[in-house]
Amino acid sequence: MVTTDQGYAQTQRFEGISLLYLGFFVLAVMAPSIITHDYFGIPRVHLQESLIFLMGLSGLLTFTLYERVVEKRVAERDQATQSAERATKELVESYQYIGSMNRQLEVLKKLANETSMSLVKSDTYWKDLLQSLASNAASCADAERVLLRYVELDRLRTEREVSYSVNDTRPLRVANKELRQLHESGLSYAFICTETGEEVLVVPSDTKHKVKAYVIVARDSSQASDLEISLLRVLANQAELVYHTLIRPKETLSPLLLVEAVTAESVGEVS
Numbered sequence: 001m002v003t004t005d006q007g008y009a010q011t012q013r014f015e016g017i018s019l020l021y022l023g024f025f026v027l028a029v030m031a032p033s034i035i036t037h038d039y040f041g042i043p044r045v046h047l048q049e050s051l052i053f054l055m056g057l058s059g060l061l062t063f064t065l066y067e068r069v070v071e072k073r074v075a076e077r078d079q080a081t082q083s084a085e086r087a088t089k090e091l092v093e094s095y096q097y098i099g100s101m102n103r104q105l106e107v108l109k110k111l112a113n114e115t116s117m118s119l120v121k122s123d124t125y126w127k128d129l130l131q132s133l134a135s136n137a138a139s140c141a142d143a144e145r146v147l148l149r150y151v152e153l154d155r156l157r158t159e160r161e162v163s164y165s166v167n168d169t170r171p172l173r174v175a176n177k178e179l180r181q182l183h184e185s186g187l188s189y190a191f192i193c194t195e196t197g198e199e200v201l202v203v204p205s206d207t208k209h210k211v212k213a214y215v216i217v218a219r220d221s222s223q224a225s226d227l228e229i230s231l232l233r234v235l236a237n238q239a240e241l242v243y244h245t246l247i248r249p250k251e252t253l254s255p256l257l258l259v260e261a262v263t264a265e266s267v268g269e270v271s
Contacts, residue, residue, distance in 0.1 A: 020062055028055035104231050107136050126246040127162075130239065134164035137215050137235045140228050141201070145218040147172040148239050151179050152211050159211050160247070172200055172216050179204070179214050189229050191221040203232040205240040211248075213240035 027034070028051070035047045110132075130148055138146040144166045150159040156176040163171070173195040182190050182204055189203045199220040205213040215236045219227060 024055045024059040024062070028052045100228065104140070104228060107140055107231065108234070110136065126242055129242055129246070130162040131164065133235055133239050133242070134162050137217060137232060138164050138166065140231050140235070141217045141219055142226070143217045143219050144168040145170065145172055147174075147216040149174075149179070149214045149216060150211050150240075150243055151176050151214060153180050153183060154210060156180060160243070168218070170196075172198075172218060174200065174202065174216055178202075179212075182214075183212055188233060191224075201227065201232075203229065203236050205236040206233065207237065207240055209240065209244060211240075211243065213237075213243060215239065 032048055035044055035051060038044050039047060134146045134148050137148075138144070145168055146164045147161060148163075149161040151157070152159050158176060174192055175195065178192050179202065182192070182202055188206075189201060191199050192202050193199055198218070201217040201219045201221075201224075203215045203217070213236050215232050217227075217232065
C-alpha cells in the first residue's frame with residue numbers, strides 16, 4: 001500500500017512538472033501575441049525576445065531543481081535498500097549464531113551425560129570417555145583428525161594420548177617442546193606446525209597442573225574464523241579433569257567427593 005501511494009505521488013509530481021513545462025512553452029510561443037507594441041520606450045521585438053528568454057530560463061531552472069529532487073529520492077531509495085540488505089544479512093548471521101550455539105549445547109549435553117555415567121561405571125570407562133571427548137572435538141571443529149595429549153611439562157614427557165580420525169589416519173606429530181612454549185606464553189590457542197610441516201590448531205586446558213591436557217585439531221589458520229575455540233577449550237578442560245579425577249586420582253574419593261572434585265576443578269566457558 002505504501003509503495004502504491006508513493007508511486008501515485010510521483011506520478012502527480014511528474015504531471016505537475018509537465019504542466020509547468022507546457023505553460024512556459026505556451027508563453028514562449030505566444031510571446032508575439034502577448035506583446036503587441038512597445039512598452040516604456042522598449043521595442044516590441046526586444047520585449048518578445050526577453051519574454052522568450054525568461055520562459056526558457058525558467059524551464060531550465062525548473063528542470064534542474066526537479067532533477068535534484070529525483071536524485072535525492074533515488075539516493076534515499078538506495079539507502080533504504082542497503083539498510084534492508086544489511087538487516088537481512090544480520091538476521092542470517094543471527095540464525096547462524098543460534099545454530100552454532102545449539103550445536104554447542106548438544107555437544108555439552110552429550111558430554112555432561114557421558115561424564116555423569118563415568119562416575120558410576122568402572123575405572124576403565126575413562127578410555128571410552130576420552131575417545132568421546134576426541135570425537136566431540138572433531139565434530140565441533142569439523143575436522144577429520146583430533147589428538148588428545150597429556151604432557152608432563154617438567155619432563156616434556158607424553159603421559160598419555162588418545163587419537164580420533166575419520167578417513168584420514170595420518171598421525172598428528174607435535175613436539176612437546178612446542179606445547180610447553182604455548183603453556184608458558186599463556187595463549188588460549190595457537191596454530192603450530194607438526195614435525196611433518198602440517199599446520200594444526202592446539203588448544204590447551206586452563207588449569208596449571210604438572211600434567212596438562214591439549215586438544216590438537218587438524219585445521220589450519222585459514223579456517224580460524226569457522227572454529228569454535230571456546231568449546232574446544234571446554235573439551236580440553238574436561239579432558240584434564242578426567243585425567244586427574246578418574247585416571248590418576250591423588251586419593252580414593254567417595255562418589256560424593258568425586259562429584260565435588262568435578263565441580264571444583266571444571267574450568268571453561270562457551271562464549
